[in-house]
Amino acid sequence: MGSCLLGGGGSTAAVEAVVSMQEEREGKQMKQFKIGKRICLAVAVLLSDIMCADVSYQYCSFQWGRDYEGWSAPPSLAFLGGVPYVVGILACIGLFWVFHRKENRIP
Numbered sequence: 001m002g003s004c005l006l007g008g009g010g011s012t013a014a015v016e017a018v019v020s021m022q023e024e025r026e027g028k029q030m031k032q033f034k035i036g037k038r039i040c041l042a043v044a045v046l047l048s049d050i051m052c053a054d055v056s057y058q059y060c061s062f063q064w065g066r067d068y069e070g071w072s073a074p075p076s077l078a079f080l081g082g083v084p085y086v087v088g089i090l091a092c093i094g095l096f097w098v099f100h101r102k103e104n105r106i107p
């Protein structure tokens with residue numbers, strides 16, 4: 001058995017078993033990367049939708065406050081509320097890219 005592992009004579013069944021186990025493990029890793037890619041993409045899309053809803057609500061709130069309550073802040077200030085969402089979206093896109101490279105084994 002030791003000579004088989006060292007490249008000596010013997011059957012190739014042990015070598016084939018090791019290769020098949022390695023391919024199975026790589027297949028599971030590829031599946032994990034694919035799932036990670038999909039989750040990151042879904043979270044990025046979800047964050048962009050929530051960002052649009054939040055910023056539009058805040059813009060309307062600032063505009064109403066300026067017109068009827070005398071607020072001094074301009075409605076365009078509501079766009080600053082989208083900055084954390086943009087950071088989260090960029091992080092998800094970055095993770096998507098990393099998972100894509102690992103799935104396709106791009107060094």
